[in-house]
Amino acid sequence: MTDDEDRLARVALTWLAEPGTRSVHRLVGQWGAGDALDLLLDGGAPDEQLRAAVAARLGAGNPRAVAAEALSRADRLGARLVVPRDDEWPRQVGDLHRLVLPVADRKVDRETAPPLCFWVRGGWPLAEALDRSVAVVGARAATGYGVHVATEIGYGLADRQWTVVSGGAFGIDSAAHRGALSAGGVTVAVLACGVDRPYPMGNTALFDRIADTGLLVSEWLPGSEPLRPRFLIRNRVIAAGTRGSVLVEASARSGATQTMRRALAIERQAMVVPGPVTSAMSVGAHELLREYPKARLVTGIAHVLEEVGRIGADLAEPARGPHRPTDLLDDEAALIRESLPRRGTIGVDALAARAGVDVRTALRKLSLLEELALVVRRPDGYALAQPPARRAGGA
Amino acid sequence: MTDDEDRLARVALTWLAEPGTRSVHRLVGQWGAGDALDLLLDGGAPDEQLRAAVAARLGAGNPRAVAAEALSRADRLGARLVVPRDDEWPRQVGDLHRLVLPVADRKVDRETAPPLCFWVRGGWPLAEALDRSVAVVGARAATGYGVHVATEIGYGLADRQWTVVSGGAFGIDSAAHRGALSAGGVTVAVLACGVDRPYPMGNTALFDRIADTGLLVSEWLPGSEPLRPRFLIRNRVIAAGTRGSVLVEASARSGATQTMRRALAIERQAMVVPGPVTSAMSVGAHELLREYPKARLVTGIAHVLEEVGRIGADLAEPARGPHRPTDLLDDEAALIRESLPRRGTIGVDALAARAGVDVRTALRKLSLLEELALVVRRPDGYALAQPPARRAGGA
Incomplete structure (x- = not known):
């Protein structure tokens, strides 16, 4: 043949x-x-x-x-067909061979074989674009919060030379693409219809921008319609084509959570951004985190990079509050400081008794506190230093 | 003796x-x-x-x-001392024997032995009040979101005959107590100072209401001051005295996350409410969820009851979207429905070809769709039924 x-x-x-x-x-x-x-x-x-x-x-x-x-x-519209024997075939989609969903009542949950071919619009070789890629998926009816977070993550990924992959929907999909585009990065829209047939129509300009600098990808023939089951069929490609998927906002019945279940089933990183528990648009995200111990809670780009980054690189710093001079105090020094009166002075003997330490220890810790400008020595004893004024003209 | x-x-x-x-x-x-x-x-x-x-x-x-x-x-102020030989001694605090924190650089993280005695103000026997109890802890500088969630959880617990336990601080502590009080339930404030010495002063009226229908509890002698290390010493009692602790909002450096670490260390349920990743007041909550696989994400009272409830009771329904007629459709019926044109009618042969099913199947599924009022039969073929009008006077 x-x-x-x-x-x-x-x-x-x-x-x-x-x-x-x-x-x-x-x-x-x-x-x-x-x-x-x-x-x-x-x-x-x-x-x-x-x-x-x-x-x-x-x-x-x-x-x-x-x-x-x-x-x-x-050919006429500048799209090409990519098949497994092509150099640009993204081999990771072959992992779909072993995709078995724990619950597969529906046909779309059982028929999850790898693609036979891809239609591609855009200049990048498909495999190269998807090599270092992360999916960002979520609700169409996203809130301002979700759009903000998806845009930030799309921007952050592109800014660190990761490709963003998503669908073509309004809401989270569009926000992720826009974030990546504004960082001048590569973004890939995987469609559930022909690559010549922008759906939704309102995203036509966005699709054209994506095709200019990134890729539009589909398994369906040009001219194909976006029938509803196709979105779920498509989602397996988003899950398998990337190193991991980030979910930003999903209602209880959301296609995006299906993408996450597929990512989990083939052991891709499944990352979930939490949100206010009062928001219906975060219900699906929280349910995923509750249901799948392997789904990882992420709060932003640093955590995402930590999950998908190569081992030893891209590790996020654990969140810490601002450093304060009092962070430097040991237990006894902290106790001494706490035992000083709010106003006025106190003698060292009374202070030691109050703090429950001996006088020598009290004196040693007091000199540390003086060095840190937390305590001042006065003729009649020790006093708390006044905190620096918060604003000009303050106390 | x-x-x-x-x-x-x-x-x-x-x-x-x-x-x-x-x-x-x-x-x-x-x-x-x-x-x-x-x-x-x-x-x-x-x-x-x-x-x-x-x-x-x-x-x-x-x-x-x-x-x-x-x-x-x-005696003069109507408080009493409770010691281990008393009937009302809450024996579960003895679990503090085995509290070992993974990181214990500070004295307060090492000196976590069980209490020697409790000072108590209020009518309830201490052990009885704490038997079915859940701690609700969190930030002093809570946001409106956190206050809302803590109030709801406090109310929901009290409404189901669970005792709410917290500290006496502004923010989450106060919201949890107020929620419980408004449900007419029992609420317990565990203080880091004397039970006669309300701290903060601004909560004096709240403390009086708690003492009327619930309990004020402290390990420290009447008159004792709320020195800073005492809050962390106190937190081990909140963790050990309850079946589990719920964290609602915590900044990166928060005493409330320390309560959660104590709860985890003695294998009490540790429940964490997520929040917007854009809020500094949710950073500590999200870090706990990331750090401790045993910390459980909860989004409201139903999840909390599921965690602390007796086995087989109080189980929360998984979140689901509203039921729709289309939920009843099998794959082929759904495909048939999706293949109908948005406007106008289509003959059964053309429809079968479009959907990729044989004509007999198409007819069978079309009659199901008719029954569900999703499809109407017209003289010239089949058409999608119009969805019911959203509001009176609508299409």
Whole structure:
């Protein structure tokens, strides 16, 4: 089989059956795309459901002719087809072989085989763009809080030469892309429809900017419509194509949490940004953190880099409050300081008794406190130093 | 030794050395409180530091006389002393025996022995009040968000006959108490100063209300000042006296996170409410969740009850979105519905081809969709049903 025949057959197969269909992927692995296609066209699908689906699709056209038309259409609009034998094929999506979801009642949760091919718009080689990449996913109906956080994370990733990957939706997806674009970084939108068919329409300008400096990617033929099940089928690619996924805001029933479940199932880093418990848009995020011990709570770009960064690099500092002179005090010095009266002075004997330390210790700690300007010595004893005035003209 | 002598000696010992001092607690366990006191008074403290502390304190008065004065003062103000041989002694604080913190650089992190006695103001027997109790702790400088959440949790606990336990600070502590009070429940303030000495002063009215229907509790003698190290010493009692602790808002350097570390160290439930990552008041909460896999993210009273409730009772429903008719659809029915045009009608053959199913299946699923009022049959084919109008007068 020639290279061209393989490409044509892969396109025809994704038109005959939705991407991710396990039985189709198995046939391609066994016989090659061309023979697998012929087998299906001869009514030789291994299961009833696939046989029926193929028969129904055949009523709408000849698969090889549809594929050829799609390839020439892609050519006209500057898109290309990427298949596994190409150098730019992102091999990590092969991990979808072993994606098994704990609960798989729905077809989209079972049919999670690796893609047969990708349609790509944009200048970057696909594998290179996805090599150091992180997905940022979340709610369409994001709040101002979610949009802010997603933009910051998108910016921060791009700023550190990580590629941002997301869908094409309003809300978190768009915010992540915009953040990456504003840092001059690479961002990749993985679509659930043709790469020539921006959905939602309101994001047309954003898609054009992404295609200019990053990539638009889809498994579906140009012209394909964004049918609802396709978003969940697409999500497995976002999970598998990246080093990890960050969830920023999700309601209780959210496709974005499905992306996270897929990331967890193939042992990619699953990172979740918490939010106010009073917000419906954080319910899905909190449920994920409660349900999956492996899902990691992250509060910003530093934590994200720590999770996906190479070992030993990109480690976030644990959060600390500002350093204060009192941080330097040992227990006894702190106790001495606490035992000083708020106002006025106190003699060293009375102070030692109050603090429960001996006089020698009290004197030693008092000189430390003096050095740190926390205590002042006066003719009649020791007193607390006044804290520095907060503002000019203050006490 | 008589009961009265034991009580007097325990008070004298807490005046001589701060509560929680392990060597003192060991001596009491070995010799009884009276003999342990005599040993210390004779200069027989087992370590240099304790010997020096005792010697320094002796300059301020005779311990047995101080203790007798404290007991009669308590009597006058309607407070009582509770010791381990009393029926109302909360035995769970004995778990502090085994409290070992992973990082214990500071004295307050090492000296975490069980209390020798409690001063109590209020009508409830202490053990009974603390039997079904949950601590709610957090920042003094709480935000409106934190105050709201703490009030709700305090209310919800009290409403389900759980006792709320907290400190006496502004912010989260006060909000939790107020929530419990407004539900007519029992709330307990564990103080780091004398029970006759409200701190902060601004909470005087709140303390009086708590003493009326709940309890004010302290390890320190009436009249004792709230020195800073005492708050951390006190926190071990909040952690050990309750079934679990809920943290609502904490900055990076917060005493409340120390309470949580103590709760974790003695295997009490440690529950943490997340918040906006943009808020400095949630930094400590998020760090705890990141650092301790056993710390449990909770978003409200239902989760809290699930953690502390008896097995099989009080289990929270997982968060779910509202039920929709489309939830009832199987994959094929959903696909059929998605394949219908937004406007106008479509014939069954064209629809089957579009959806990739055979015509018989399409017809079967279409009748299901009709039953659910999601699809309507028209003379010229099938059409999507219009969604119900959102508001009166709508489309």
